[in-house]
Amino acid sequence: MHLLRTLCFFAAATVGTPTLVMTSLSSRPDMVSGGDALVEIRPSQRVEVKLNGRDVSQAFREDARRGSLVGLVEGLRIGGNTLVAKAAGHTATLDLINHPLTGPIVSGEHLKPFVCNTEESGLGPALDADCSAAAKIEYFYKTQEGKFQPLLPGAHPENVVQTTTTEGKTVPYVVKVESGTINRAIYHIAMLEGAWNQRLVYTFGGGCGTNYTQGKSPAVNGLFDPALSRGFAHITSTQNVMQQHCNDNLSGEAVMMIKEHFIKTYGVPKWTMGFGGSGGSIQQLLIAQNFPGLLDGLLPSLTYPDSISTRPDVTDCQPADAVLRQGSCDLDQGEADCGGRLHARHVRGLESQLYRCHRRFFCQRMRHCAGACLRCGEEPTRRALHRLGH
Numbered sequence: 001m002h003l004l005r006t007l008c009f010f011a012a013a014t015v016g017t018p019t020l021v022m023t024s025l026s027s028r029p030d031m032v033s034g035g036d037a038l039v040e041i042r043p044s045q046r047v048e049v050k051l052n053g054r055d056v057s058q059a060f061r062e063d064a065r066r067g068s069l070v071g072l073v074e075g076l077r078i079g080g081n082t083l084v085a086k087a088a089g090h091t092a093t094l095d096l097i098n099h100p101l102t103g104p105i106v107s108g109e110h111l112k113p114f115v116c117n118t119e120e121s122g123l124g125p126a127l128d129a130d131c132s133a134a135a136k137i138e139y140f141y142k143t144q145e146g147k148f149q150p151l152l153p154g155a156h157p158e159n160v161v162q163t164t165t166t167e168g169k170t171v172p173y174v175v176k177v178e179s180g181t182i183n184r185a186i187y188h189i190a191m192l193e194g195a196w197n198q199r200l201v202y203t204f205g206g207g208c209g210t211n212y213t214q215g216k217s218p219a220v221n222g223l224f225d226p227a228l229s230r231g232f233a234h235i236t237s238t239q240n241v242m243q244q245h246c247n248d249n250l251s252g253e254a255v256m257m258i259k260e261h262f263i264k265t266y267g268v269p270k271w272t273m274g275f276g277g278s279g280g281s282i283q284q285l286l287i288a289q290n291f292p293g294l295l296d297g298l299l300p301s302l303t304y305p306d307s308i309s310t311r312p313d314v315t316d317c318q319p320a321d322a323v324l325r326q327g328s329c330d331l332d333q334g335e336a337d338c339g340g341r342l343h344a345r346h347v348r349g350l351e352s353q354l355y356r357c358h359r360r361f362f363c364q365r366m367r368h369c370a371g372a373c374l375r376c377g378e379e380p381t382r383r384a385l386h387r388l389g390h
Contacts, residue, residue: 020043024094036075039083044068101257117238136219140219144161183257192228204281208310242283
């Protein structure tokens with residue numbers, strides 16, 4: 001844990017001379033996954049680049065927005081790799097350590113046994129013991145009735161609505177959702193088709209549980225209207241739902257690897273904002289602390305510092321709820337017996353704990369959310385994202 005606190009993600013590469021610099025844009029150089037890395041070379045100039053002695057110069061192109069050369073370097077072997085760039089008599093070297101796309105990198109040995117849920121999530125049978133599945137692209141559109149519907153290839157529905165991004169671009173509300181597996185998690189990357197505003201929202205699910213399963217997650221789980229309607233890209237994954245695996249180290253590793261894939265596929269976002277309540281807030285706070293650089297900002301709600309210090313109150317919730325639902329108590333009775341079960345002073349204490357219970361807080365204090373907790377926060381989240389989009 002102390003080691004993780006010192007990590008600085010997206011760090012600059014080893015530099016041969018001050019006039020030629022190579023940087024790993026997609027991850028830390030020593031925490032690459034999946035066999036490729038997005039690399040930047042500054043300044044932009046004619047350069048020869050070799051990976052482990054093999055010429056990969058053709059992978060690099062001028063990036064006008066960044067004012068540099070950027071290239072996806074493919075074919076990394078598991079373990080150590082050396083990237084060498086030479087230009088005008090100068091040399092820069094970047095050491096890359098590649099890890100399997102199935103992980104682990106920093107989270108330790110994989111949990112076993114582990115049941116795959118790729119079929120239930122629409123990705124087909126698992127391809128290996130690590131529950132891998134081929135990536136899948138699906139499209140959805142939002143109707144005039146306010147619902148998302150699948151968009152079939154070649155279809156042009158008349159009831160698709162328009163939406164305006166934070167950059168003032170008005171487009172048909174059509175969303176591309178990429179689903180796949182990374183680090184044994186099922187992930188979803190959703191983006192407004194042709195109108196990404198170069199910003200990313202990452203959703204973290206609540207709860208706190210231990211399951212020996214991958215977790216079920218269909219593509220529609222990536223459809224988060226407050227973000228997508230404004231042009232933000234949106235990511236979620238089963239490893240980032242605390243009720244699935246209550247392990248903030250594993251959650252941070254999943255963010256690290258999935259965001260790395262996002263950057264290699266879609267480009268570097270201007271910033272990444274975390275979002276989520278309860279266990280989702282725990283993940284945001286601990287990832288920001290222990291994996292600096294992955295999240296640039298946080299939107300936590302029902303905030304808790306961690307799962308360990310919160311657990312005593314949570315474990316008391318259900319029995320307290322059961323007791324308080326049996327009969328009625330007048331809290332002004334002082335020492336009077338409440339239905340033969342608890343004295344009033346004890347009930348007062350239990351009610352204080354019960355107020356903090358997830359179900360009571362969401363469903364009775366937050367407009368009878370009835371379990372759809374994130375929807376209760378959609379409108380304030382929409383307003384927050386509107387402000388942040390500029």
